[in-house]
Structure formats: structure tokens, C-alpha cells
Amino acid sequence: MAKSSDIPFARDSSSFFISWISMLMVFIATLILATALITHDSVKNWHKDIAGSLTVQIPSYDSDGKKRGELLQSDTETALTIIRSADGVLGATVLSDAQMDSLMAPWLGEHITTTELPLPKLIDVTIDTKNLPDLNQIKADLSEQVPMAILDSHRIALSKLITLAQNIIRLVGIVLILILISLAFSIMFVTKSGLKVHRKVISLIHMMGASDFYITRQFANRSFYLTLIGGIIGFLIALPVMMFFAYYLNNLTGSFILNATLTHEQWGILTCIPVLTATLSYLTAFKTVWGDLKRSL
Amino acid sequence: MFEKNKLSSPIAEFNGVSFRYGHGSEILKDIQLTLDPGSFHFMTGESGAGKTSLLGLFYMNHLPTRGRVRLFGKAVDTLSRAEKAQIRRQIGVVFQDYRLLNHLNAFDNVALPLRIAGVKETEIKRHVSELLAWVGLEKQLKAFPPELSGGEKQRIAIARAVINRPQLLVADEPTGNVDDAMAKRLLYLFLELNKLGTTIVIATHNQNLIKHFRFDQLHLSHGRLERINPNIRNNGQ
Ligand SMILES: Nc1ncnc2c1ncn2[C@@H]1O[C@H](COP(=O)(O)OP(=O)(O)OP(=O)(O)O)[C@@H](O)[C@H]1O
Ligand SMILES: [Mg+2]
Numbered sequence: 348m349a350k351s352s353d354i355p356f357a358r359d360s361s362s363f364f365i366s367w368i369s370m371l372m373v374f375i376a377t378l379i380l381a382t383a384l385i386t387h388d389s390v391k392n393w394h395k396d397i398a399g400s401l402t403v404q405i406p407s408y409d410s411d412g413k414k415r416g417e418l419l420q421s422d423t424e425t426a427l428t429i430i431r432s433a434d435g436v437l438g439a440t441v442l443s444d445a446q447m448d449s450l451m452a453p454w455l456g457e458h459i460t461t462t463e464l465p466l467p468k469l470i471d472v473t474i475d476t477k478n479l480p481d482l483n484q485i486k487a488d489l490s491e492q493v494p495m496a497i498l499d500s501h502r503i504a505l506s507k508l509i510t511l512a513q514n515i516i517r518l519v520g521i522v523l524i525l526i527l528i529s530l531a532f533s534i535m536f537v538t539k540s541g542l543k544v545h546r547k548v549i550s551l552i553h554m555m556g557a558s559d560f561y562i563t564r565q566f567a568n569r570s571f572y573l574t575l576i577g578g579i580i581g582f583l584i585a586l587p588v589m590m591f592f593a594y595y596l597n598n599l600t601g602s603f604i605l606n607a608t609l610t611h612e613q614w615g616i617l618t619c620i621p622v623l624t625a626t627l628s629y630l631t632a633f634k635t636v637w638g639d640l641k642r643s644l
Numbered sequence: 645m646f647e648k649n650k651l652s653s654p655i656a657e658f659n660g661v662s663f664r665y666g667h668g669s670e671i672l673k674d675i676q677l678t679l680d681p682g683s684f685h686f687m688t689g690e691s692g693a694g695k696t697s698l699l700g701l702f703y704m705n706h707l708p709t710r711g712r713v714r715l716f717g718k719a720v721d722t723l724s725r726a727e728k729a730q731i732r733r734q735i736g737v738v739f740q741d742y743r744l745l746n747h748l749n750a751f752d753n754v755a756l757p758l759r760i761a762g763v764k765e766t767e768i769k770r771h772v773s774e775l776l777a778w779v780g781l782e783k784q785l786k787a788f789p790p791e792l793s794g795g796e797k798q799r800i801a802i803a804r805a806v807i808n809r810p811q812l813l814v815a816d817e818p819t820g821n822v823d824d825a826m827a828k829r830l831l832y833l834f835l836e837l838n839k840l841g842t843t844i845v846i847a848t849h850n851q852n853l854i855k856h857f858r859f860d861q862l863h864l865s866h867g868r869l870e871r872i873n874p875n876i877r878n879n880g881q
Contacts (some may be wrong), residue, residue: 351747353747353756353759355745357747405655412787531792535807543817546741548745551745552756553729553732554703554704554705554732554737555732555733555737555756555757555760556729556730556731556732556733556734556735556757556761557727557729557760558725558726559725559729561760641725644704644705644706644707644728
């Protein structure tokens with residue numbers, strides 16, 4: 348369509364502003380969303396690590412090397428009660444002597460029974476992977492009543508990381524929403540000023556019988572394209588920045604903790620950002636003009 | 645049957661219409677007016693009499709402050725937005741100050757009502773070129789309004805008002821900037837349109853035109869409207 352627009356948009360400087368602001372917004376949104384996606388993947392991996400069983404040890408000797416005997420038994424009971432009562436724990440059992448034997452067999456051989464050895468009591472805790480227990484709380488409760496109990500600390504660290512990561516993802520969500528809101532506000536103000544600047548032309552084509560949709564569409568289309576162009580540029584600028592960070596992170600952590608690569612689906616989500624912001628821009632401009640025209644005769 | 649029925653209902657009916665701008669004094673007072681389909685009227689009155697203001701009521705530039713205006717049989721104060729747009733598409737307006745779009749060339753300015761009405765580009769091309777040739781602007785198709793003379797702009801404004809063959813043509817001083825020969829030529833364009841059924845109201849100060857064409861006059865003075873039939877008056881003198 349070689350048809351030029353009825354409204355002389357080319358002559359107002361707001362075009363540049365729309366593209367510029369959407370470039371900036373999409374740039375930031377792409378970077379933080381990529382961060383969130385990578386974090387989300389890592390959280391999934393950490394969940395897998397944490398999943399299944401967790402072990403709590405009750406040592407059979409106290410710190411000055413004395414055998415604890417009956418105390419060991421009561422400590423184990425208390426620990427079991429604490430662990431079982433925690434939210435997200437599906438079950439907890441003390442490993443039987445037979446289980447201990449088979450566990451130790453690779454090291455000690457079949458013929459030695461573990462009852463002869465000063466082995467700690469092991470409590471096998473099955474946890475709900477969908478509703479992870481608060482390991483820190485369990486640890487705190489245990490250390491109060493069973494100071495000797497040892498909780499797998501790798502898991503605690505991981506569960507702390509998971510909490511941190513989940514908060515980061517939440518924060519990203521909030522920032523994304525703020526970005527979209529401020530973009531919508533910018534578009535609204537630019538559109539409003541456009542309506543003022545072009546009031547005479549609008550009223551003229553209105554008098555010629557142009558429907559509200561005819562006029563509104565021109566504003567909305569313009570907003571869409573300007574935002575899309577700015578957004579694509581912002582996205583393209585974000586790419587090398589992301590690649591640099593991915594390279595840097597993978598080198599730093601050896602991809603053990605973080606695996607800073609994106610799947611195809613995640614790339615798909617990221618490329619949606621310019622389209623989404625452009626659509627938001629279309630809808631905002633549409634709503635702004637539509638509402639304004641309703642007030643005209 | 646339907647066609648005849650449609651033709652017999654008035655294009656515009658003003659009933660006790662008064663109008664003022666904001667809190668200003670009343671410019672139009674108790675106007676009683678019926679425009680029959682296919683009629684041709686001049687609107688006269690001295691400068692400031694309210695011709696432009698009265699014409700504005702025909703294309704719903706503003707609503708009356710009192711009384712009721714009916715267009716094509718419908719009371720304008722009860723129309724939905726879509727209905728208003730639909731009615732406006734059947735009305736061609738030549739504005740006293742032309743109101744051409746400076747960022748569009750002559751061709752696109754004239755094509756505007758057709759585009760608004762959703763006419764196909766191939767048809768637009770044919771109609772617009774033809775009409776611009778008729779008003780003597782075939783060489784200025786690509787010219788932008790600021791590059792044109794007052795008379796040329798006026799002819800583009802007229803072409804734009806008639807391109808869509810409106811049911812009602814409202815022209816505010818459409819020949820103020822052209823010589824008498826061109827004014828007559830433009831009037832013949834309106835006459836052609838009138839023969840095809842368009843109802844026409846032309847506000848003008850040009851006594852030569854009024855005398856030459858002898859159409860009924862709607863004359864405004866002190867906010868009141870009176871009809872003058874030049875033939876009857878001449879006979880009487
Ligand atoms: N937008 C407006 N706001 C306030 N007053 C207006 C407005 N337009 C016109 N008027 C006043 O209304 C009166 C009628 O103006 P109008 O333009 O209808 O006269 P006219 O008959 O068309 O005059 P002319 O022959 O000079 O074009 C004038 O006194 C004018 O000052
Ligand atoms: Mg006037």
C-alpha cells in the first residue's frame with residue numbers, strides 16, 4: 348500500500364521518541380527476562396539435586412569421644428518427631444542395621460556387621476519435591492533439641508540458592524510489569540500530544556465521515572510500527588550483551604551451578620518481547636484515541 | 645417505490661433552531677427551514693450574518709443550542725457515532741478556508757473522501773484525475789497546497805467536496821477566489837451534480853452568480869432566515 352497517511356505523522360518529532368523509548372525498554376526487558384529464564388532452569392536442576400531423600404546423621408559419640416548409648420536412642424526419637432512434623436516432609440525412617448550393612452558393604456565387605464562399628468544413626472527423610480520443606484527451620488529446631496544432629500549442608504545451601512533465585516525471578520516479573528506500564532504511559536502521552544497536534548486534520552477527516560475506527564487505526568498502526576522498529580533494534584543490541592554474559596558466566600562457574608545457555612523455547616519467548624511491546628503500544632494508542640474521539644461530536 | 649419515498653422526505657429540516665457559540669450572543673434565531681431533495685439554494689447575508697455558522701449545522705460541525713435539526717429524516721441529537729459518520733459521508737463540504745491537508749498533494753487531497761469511504765484505488769485514480777482535469781488542474785496533480793494559488797486551492801477544495809457525489813453539498817463561498825468565468829464554470833459543475841440528484845446550498849456574496857442562476861435564496865439577517873424567490877421578486881418589480 349503506497350497510500351500515505353491522512354494524518355501528517357511524519358512531521359511530528361514524537362516518532363523518534365516512541366522508537367527510542369521502546370528500544371530502551373525492550374533492551375532492558377530482554378536482558379532481565381533472559382536472566383530470569385536461565386535462573387529458572389537452574390532452579391529446576393537444583394530441585395532435582397535436592398529431590399528424593401535427605402539424610403540426617405546422629406553421631407554415636409559425643410565431642411569428647413564418649414559413647415552416647417541411650418542418649419543416642421532418645422536423640423534419634425526426638426529428631427524423628429521434629430523432622431516428621433515439618434511441612435513438606437513425606438516421611439522419615441531410621442535406617443535399620445540391615446540397611447546400614449548393605450550401605451557399608453562396598454567398603455567393609457559382606458561379612459562385617461555394622462553393629463560392631465561406631466556408626467552414627469542415619470535418618471532417611473523423604474521430602475515433597477513440589478513443596479520443599481524449610482530446611483533452615485528444621486536445622487534450627489534440631490540444633491535446639493538435638494544439637495548433635497547433622498543435616499546435609501549442601502542441600503541447605505542449595506535450598507537457600509533456590510529461595511534467592513525464586514525471589515530474583517519474582518523481582519524480574521515486577522520489573523517487567525513496571526517496564527510495560529511505563530511504556531504504556533509513554534505511548535499514551537505521545538498519543539495524546541499527537542491528538543492535540545493533529546486536531547485540525549482529525550476534525551476535518553471526521554467531518555468527511557471518517558469513522559472513529561478509521562482515525563484510531565492510523566494512530567494505533569503508527570504506534571505499533573514505531574514500537575516494533577525500536578523494539579527490534581533494542582533486541583538486537585541485547586544479543587551481544589547476553590552472549591558476553593553467557594560466556595562469562597559459563598567460564599566462571601564451569602556451568603556447574605549455572606548453565607547460561609538458552610533453549611529454543613526460551614529464545615522463542617525472548618523474541619516475543621518486541622512483538623508484545625508493539626502490541627501493547629497498538630492497544631494503548633487505540634484506547635487513547637478511541638476515548639478521545641468519543642468526546643468529540 | 646423506495647427511491648421515490650426516499651426522495652420525497654426532506655434532506656434537511658430545521659425546527660426552531662437557535663445557535664450561539666459558548667456563552668456568546670445568539671447568532672441564529674428560531675430558524676425554520678426545509679431543504680427538499682434535489683433543490684438548489686444560495687445562502688446570502690452580510691459578512692458576520694451567520695452563514696458559516698448555519699452551514700455548520702448541516703454537517704454537524706456543531707449542534708443547535710435550541711430547536712431540532714433533522715438530516716435525511718433523522719434527528720441529529722439522537723444519532724449514534726456510526727450513524728453520524730455514515731450521514732457525513734453523504735455530505736460534501738467546501739470550507740470557506742478550504743482546509744486542504746498540506747502534507748498531501750492535490751490528487752491525495754481530492755481522493756481523501758473516497759479513501760474514507762473505502763473505494764478501490766483503481767477507481768480512485770480514474771475519478772480523481774478526471775475531476776481535477778474538469779476543474780483545470782490536470783497539471784497540478786502532484787502539487788502540494790502551499791505551492792498553489794488561492795483559486796487553485798479553492799478548486800481542489802470543491803473537487804474534494806463533490807468527488808464522492810454527495811447527497812447534500814454545502815459550499816461556503818466556493819467562488820471567492822476565482823474570476824467570474826471560472827466561478828460560472830464551477831457553478832456548472834454544481835449544476836451537473838444537482839441534475840444527478842444532489843441537493844445544494846451555496847453561501848456566496850457574488851451578486852453576478854445570484855442574478856445569473858436565479859436560484860432560491862436563503863437570506864440571513866440579524867440571525868433570522870428568510871427565503872427569497874428571485875423570480876417572484878423580479879416579477880413584482
Ligand atoms: N468559533 C467561533 N466562536 C465564537 N464566535 C464565532 C465563531 N465563529 C464565528 N463566530 C461569530 O459568529 C458570527 C457569525 O459568523 P459566521 O462565520 O457564521 O458569519 P458569516 O456569515 O459566515 O460571515 P462571512 O460572510 O464573513 O464569512 C460572527 O459574529 C462571528 O464573530
Ligand atoms: Mg463565513
